Amino acid sequence: MIEFSNYDILRNLLFATQWTILLSLAAFIGGTTVALTLTALRLTRNPTIQRIVKVYVELFQGTPLLMQMFLCFFGLSMLGYEISAWGAAILSLTFFTSAFLVEIWRGCIDTLPKGQWEASRCLGLSFLQTLRFIILPQAIRVATAPTVGFSVQVIKGTALASVIGFVELTKVGTMLNNATFEPFKIFTLVALIYFVLCYPLSLYSKHLEKKFNVSR
Template identity: 65%
Template sequence: MIEFTLWDIVRNLLLAARWTIVLSLIAFIGGASLGLLFTVLRLSGNRLLKVMIGIYVDVFQGTPLLMQLFLAYFGTAALGFNVSAWAAASIALTLFTSAFLCDIWRGCLEAVPRGQWHASRVLGMDYLQTMRHVILPQALRLSVPPTVGFSVQVIKGTALASVIGFVELTKAGTMLNNATFAPFTIFALVALIYFALCYPLSRYSRYLERRLYDAGMR
């Protein structure tokens, strides 16, 4: 049996944490792009689209992320595609992220008082002008704190990719545990690394929120 020193464990976990970060970035960038597309489509005024996106959001918010991962992994296999754990995790986490961000951003757009729409119309601005010069700048400012806050959920969500065999931080932890039988140390270290990734983002999100609040906008 190979002996693992504490440094070996830490080093292996940190190496695996790279994949947690990469997967988080994929999910966040992919999810934000898709979420933006859905947000725009929702605003387009097409009722059918609006209802469908609403259902999409409710389904992803109302089912376990673990199930979404299983369905992406095994479901695509049943459809005849051979999908790697990488692809399945990226797809599932992207869809999951897009649903939540789409919902967050809708809230931000709706938080801009309706009277501003009427006022802009009275001033002779059309829909796009109102959106661009009046609504979006305010909604964007509102959206930053919750969006940063949600990135923490994305990072934590990537831990579930371990269940379908994707070797990231959590999976590396369970593998090291099987080899060393030092579960307390290993899972404490795993938790600590996640904490080091997530806590700064949480703090930053709270700071942004407070600054927004102090600026008198809410």
């Protein structure tokens, strides 16, 4: 049996952390892109489109992320689409992230007074001009803090990808535990690494919230 020194354990965990970060980034970028598109569609005020977006949001918010991952990974391969654990993890995390971001951003846009839209209309701005010059600049200020805050959920969500066999931080932790039988040490380290990733983001989100509150 191979002996693992503390150094070996830490080195392996840190190496795996790279994959956790990469998966989080991919999910966040994917989720943001999809959420932006859906938010823009929602704003067109077409009832059919709004219903579709609503169903999308409720579907992915109302089911466990793990089930979504299973469906993406096992479900798609049963339908004949080969998909890697990496692909399935990104896909399901994108669904998950976008469903929440659409709701967060909807709230941010809705907090802007209706008068902003009306004043823009009365000045002759088109819908897209209103969005670009009036609504988005204000909504982005309001939305930044909760969006950064939510990225913490995405990072923690990536841990579930270990279940479908994607080798990231949690998965390597499990593997090391199987080899060393030192669960307390290993999972404490794993948790600590997640904390180091997430805590600065939480702090940053709080900082942003304060900053924008003062200027309003």
